Amino acid sequence: MERKIGETLLGVEHISLSFGGVKALTDISFNIREKEVFAIIGPNGAGKTSMLNVINGFYHPQQGEIHFKGLHRKQMRPHEAAVQGIARTFQNVALFKGMSTLNNIMAGRNLKMKTNLFWQALYYGPARTEEMINREYVEDIIDFLEIQSIRRTPVGKLPYGLQKRVELGRALAMAPELLLLDEPMAGMNIEEKQDMCRFIIDINEQYGTTIVLIEHDMGVVMDLSERLIVLDYGRKIAEGTPDEIRGNQVVIDAYLGVAHTN
Amino acid sequence: MTEKKAIDRKLDTIPKLLLDHARERGNRPANRLKNFGIWQSWTWSEVAEEVRDLACGLVKIGFQRGDKLAVIGDNRPRLYWSMVAAQALGGIPVPLYQNSVAEEMFHVLENSDAKFAIVQNQEQTDKLLEIKDRLPHLEFICYEEPRGMRDYNQEFIFYYKDIQQTGRAFQSINPDYFLTEVEKGDGSDISILLYTSGTTGEPKGVVLTSDNLIITARNSIDFDNLTSSEEVLAYLPMAWVGDNIFSLAQAYVIGFCVNCPENPETVMTDLKEIGPTYYFAPPAIYETVLTKVMIRMEDASKIKRSMFNYFMELAKTVGIRILDGKPVSFLEKFLYGVGKILVYGPLRNNMGLSRTRLAYTAGEAIGPEIFEFFRSLGINIKQLYGQTEASVFVCAQPDGQVKADTVGTAYPGVELRLADNNEVFYRSPGVFHSYYKNPESTADTKDPEGWVATGDAGFFDDEGHLKIIDRAKDVGRMTDGTLFAPKYIENKLKFFPFIKEAVTFGDEKAYASAVICIDIEAVGNWAERRNLAYSGYTDLSARDEVYDLLQECVESVNADLARDEKLSGSQIKRYMLLHKELDADDGELTRTRKVRRRIVAEKYAVLIAALDDPQQTHCEIDSQMTFEDGRTGTVHANLQIRESSTIKSHVQTLAA
Numbered sequence: 001m002e003r004k005i006g007e008t009l010l011g012v013e014h015i016s017l018s019f020g021g022v023k024a025l026t027d028i029s030f031n032i033r034e035k036e037v038f039a040i041i042g043p044n045g046a047g048k049t050s051m052l053n054v055i056n057g058f059y060h061p062q063q064g065e066i067h068f069k070g071l072h073r074k075q076m077r078p079h080e081a082a083v084q085g086i087a088r089t090f091q092n093v094a095l096f097k098g099m100s101t102l103n104n105i106m107a108g109r110n111l112k113m114k115t116n117l118f119w120q121a122l123y124y125g126p127a128r129t130e131e132m133i134n135r136e137y138v139e140d141i142i143d144f145l146e147i148q149s150i151r152r153t154p155v156g157k158l159p160y161g162l163q164k165r166v167e168l169g170r171a172l173a174m175a176p177e178l179l180l181l182d183e184p185m186a187g188m189n190i191e192e193k194q195d196m197c198r199f200i201i202d203i204n205e206q207y208g209t210t211i212v213l214i215e216h217d218m219g220v221v222m223d224l225s226e227r228l229i230v231l232d233y234g235r236k237i238a239e240g241t242p243d244e245i246r247g248n249q250v251v252i253d254a255y256l257g258v259a260h261t262n
Numbered sequence: 263m264t265e266k267k268a269i270d271r272k273l274d275t276i277p278k279l280l281l282d283h284a285r286e287r288g289n290r291p292a293n294r295l296k297n298f299g300i301w302q303s304w305t306w307s308e309v310a311e312e313v314r315d316l317a318c319g320l321v322k323i324g325f326q327r328g329d330k331l332a333v334i335g336d337n338r339p340r341l342y343w344s345m346v347a348a349q350a351l352g353g354i355p356v357p358l359y360q361n362s363v364a365e366e367m368f369h370v371l372e373n374s375d376a377k378f379a380i381v382q383n384q385e386q387t388d389k390l391l392e393i394k395d396r397l398p399h400l401e402f403i404c405y406e407e408p409r410g411m412r413d414y415n416q417e418f419i420f421y422y423k424d425i426q427q428t429g430r431a432f433q434s435i436n437p438d439y440f441l442t443e444v445e446k447g448d449g450s451d452i453s454i455l456l457y458t459s460g461t462t463g464e465p466k467g468v469v470l471t472s473d474n475l476i477i478t479a480r481n482s483i484d485f486d487n488l489t490s491s492e493e494v495l496a497y498l499p500m501a502w503v504g505d506n507i508f509s510l511a512q513a514y515v516i517g518f519c520v521n522c523p524e525n526p527e528t529v530m531t532d533l534k535e536i537g538p539t540y541y542f543a544p545p546a547i548y549e550t551v552l553t554k555v556m557i558r559m560e561d562a563s564k565i566k567r568s569m570f571n572y573f574m575e576l577a578k579t580v581g582i583r584i585l586d587g588k589p590v591s592f593l594e595k596f597l598y599g600v601g602k603i604l605v606y607g608p609l610r611n612n613m614g615l616s617r618t619r620l621a622y623t624a625g626e627a628i629g630p631e632i633f634e635f636f637r638s639l640g641i642n643i644k645q646l647y648g649q650t651e652a653s654v655f656v657c658a659q660p661d662g663q664v665k666a667d668t669v670g671t672a673y674p675g676v677e678l679r680l681a682d683n684n685e686v687f688y689r690s691p692g693v694f695h696s697y698y699k700n701p702e703s704t705a706d707t708k709d710p711e712g713w714v715a716t717g718d719a720g721f722f723d724d725e726g727h728l729k730i731i732d733r734a735k736d737v738g739r740m741t742d743g744t745l746f747a748p749k750y751i752e753n754k755l756k757f758f759p760f761i762k763e764a765v766t767f768g769d770e771k772a773y774a775s776a777v778i779c780i781d782i783e784a785v786g787n788w789a790e791r792r793n794l795a796y797s798g799y800t801d802l803s804a805r806d807e808v809y810d811l812l813q814e815c816v817e818s819v820n821a822d823l824a825r826d827e828k829l830s831g832s833q834i835k836r837y838m839l840l841h842k843e844l845d846a847d848d849g850e851l852t853r854t855r856k857v858r859r860r861i862v863a864e865k866y867a868v869l870i871a872a873l874d875d876p877q878q879t880h881c882e883i884d885s886q887m888t889f890e891d892g893r894t895g896t897v898h899a900n901l902q903i904r905e906s907s908t909i910k911s912h913v914q915t916l917a918a
């Protein structure tokens with residue numbers, strides 16, 4: 001499939017977010033374009049996860065606007081964001097531990113199901129057809145992520161690296177346009193990281209999904225992303241291509257910890 | 263009786279057999295592959311079409327009679343079909359080990375002059391691209407799974423289905439082409455080129471003809487009464503000769519169904535779903551299965567555990583007798599029946615061996631208790647002894663005459679003889695044609711009369727069963743002339759869970775001695791249950807209690823050896839427990855955990871000298887140790903030497 005970076009998919013304008021007196025985000029603006037891999041980096045506590053939470057409607061910013069696919073919104077609940085095509089994974093794996101890999105990923109498909117609980121419980125008629133169509137989609141993801149061998153294993157029994165992969169699978173099950181990945185490689189060894197990188201590139205190329213990535217491994221970020229922004233103390237201190245960021249003195253200072261004057 | 267008929271006809275190549283099955287049992291399944299969570303199947307007539315389309319497509323891009331086709335990947339129906347397609351065109355398939363790195367593949371591809379390669383996926387394609395510049399003969403690469411292959415637009419890379427598409431077009435213009443090509447094939451044609459893994463030096467290409475494979479397959483089908491309704495799971499490497507017999511030649515001769523797992527990690531689940539009737543596995547797999555069962559039983563509730571223990575004890579005496587067709591009393595039969603419902607049935611189902619009528623193991627010695635476990639459950643597990651050069655079969659155990667420590671009698675059609683140094687020689691219809699492009703090695707291994715040297719030493723027991731003891735070059739003589747087979751004794755020792763490694767010495771010595779490394783987990787566990795406190799490996803291995811424990815193991819090995827007249831003199835007289843584990847980091851083991859006897863002998867020369875001197879009861883040693891972070895240190899230890907009792911002769915054992 002041809003991959004072209006297109007128009008703005010998600011625009012963030014002058015977002016400010018505070019919890020009581022604590023300012024988490026201050027006046028942040030950036031655009032994410034269709035089919036790009038966009039990274040958000042910054043030291044601990046810079047507001048990266050808060051930013052993702054704002055994008056998928058979990059936090060409601062006091063100021064600013066977000067527009068997604070041309071639609072402006074001030075406030076939105078996570079469910080609505082999901083319906084519109086925003087999926088995410090979490091920094092700490094948030095799966096249904098007692099359920100199998102297959103069922104976890106099927107759960108991600110729930111939004112796409114139209115039959116109601118009654119028919120689903122009976123597993124008859126349209127519910128059955130629907131289940132089969134969705135199962136096919138999920139099997140495709142299982143094949144894509146190479147997790148056939150753990151299809152029936154309860155997720156809680158899996159090693160961390162695989163749990164992360166299952167979580168990615170669940171996000172993919174929604175067939176999202178925008179995929180938010182919150183530290184997808186945290187706590188992984190080199191081999192697992194390499195696998196994850198390959199999956200991210202493949203998702204982006206094969207499904208044409210736009211990806212927003214938070215990651216601490218600079219090597220990964222610089223290799224994967226086309227553009228990135230740097231946050232520090234809730235402010236955007238830089239934006240650009242990996243090469244531009246690498247040489248940016250402000251960024252270097254933020255990471256090395258120069259004393260803040262204000 | 264259609265099965266007999268198929269055998270009798272003049273179907274002397276695999277493609278001819280395929281066309282015959284397509285006619286005779288066109289609607290029966292030939293292959294299954296689990297994909298997207300579902301078993302997809304192909305009937306014999308569908309397989310014939312797939313092979314035909316692929317073969318025609320290959321011709322279209324330039325495949326000629328005699329060309330070599332490299333096949334690399336996991337066990338997939340399409341890769342098996344690739345091999346058959348090459349054979350149909352008079353070409354020679356060369357399957358490679360899919361786990362090899364590019365450099366290892368280089369030698370095989372260069373040596374075989376492979377012109378085409380059909381590979382499973384991007385991973386294998388990448389390996390070939392890495393070395394393609396140095397392989398002038400390699401012209402085309404074809405991949406089976408399109409995933410990740412978007413950006414590979416080199417003109418020499420093809421997608422499997424595209425080639426078949428071209429083939430279909432070719433076929434519609436030349437409808438008789440494929441059949442004519444298949445008819446040109448002859449039993450004496452070279453059917454396959456298999457590279458031996460090559461523990462010594464570069465791998466050698468073993469050339470096998472259609473006759474080699476097909477006659478061997480026919481003999482084995484008769485020997486074990488295989489039918490067209492067998493189900494097998496193809497999960498061992500396609501480059502290994504066994505897979506070419508079990509999953510290809512036998513299947514094509516008799517027409518049973520070969521099932522391919524979803525991927526290498528799902529084999530155990532797939533096994534359960536397929537329930538093969540005929541199964542092959544190396545000893546390590548049986549051992550893993552047994553360990554898993556035992557661990558799970560440890561965790562089971564008390565009632566279940568005692569039920570398991572009771573019925574397994576019963577099975578050991580009754581089950582094996584039933585399997586061997588020996589008489590059992592009515593009560594025993596009844597109890598075994600109850601056990602079948604409560605324990606054996608569910609257990610076999612859990613292991614995926616519910617329907618297994620016949621199971622084989624080969625390659626290494628299998629622990630008697632593992633062997634016994636499976637046989638007592640009613641699984642007819644047997645050992646065979648084979649080689650790539652023999653198209654697998656040299657010896658196998660006939661039904662009802664199965665013993666844990668022999669490899670059975672000569673296979674139908676196989677002649678055996680022993681040389682003076684006890685090296686085993688054989689001659690059979692399966693004997694290989696030659697080593698590819700290596701007449702010297704061929705002459706070294708195979709004499710003009712067709713006798714092949716195995717390199718293994720062995721002897722026949724009273725019932726004519728062959729017992730393989732060691733590599734012929736490792737077998738020595740003791741001063742009194744007794745055969746000394748170190749690996750044979752070490753394996754016997756290692757079958758005890760408490761012994762991790764053992765090195766025995768006896769060549770040109772008056773008596774045999776052993777250096778033993780305890781298994782820290784098993785012995786540690788044993789010590790904990792006895793409230794025996796210890797600080798670590800060195801401490802534990804020096805304990806008198808542990809020596810007492812190991813004494814029993816050594817003496818029971820001695821009792822075992824005493825049963826063999828020829829080996830009775832090589833019983834272990836003195837042994838010591840080493841203060842450290844043998845370690846690959848210290849160069850004592852190879853990376854595949856095989857003991858490097860020579861290095862151990864050099865490094866622990868002091869210990870061996872002490873073992874050889876009957877006066878010494880202790881020995882001091884300083885030895886170098888490499889820690890995991892690469893630092894080295896010296897460990898000092900004062901090791902105890904123990905004497906173990908030996909048994910004089912066969913007659914005395916019986917009396918005692």
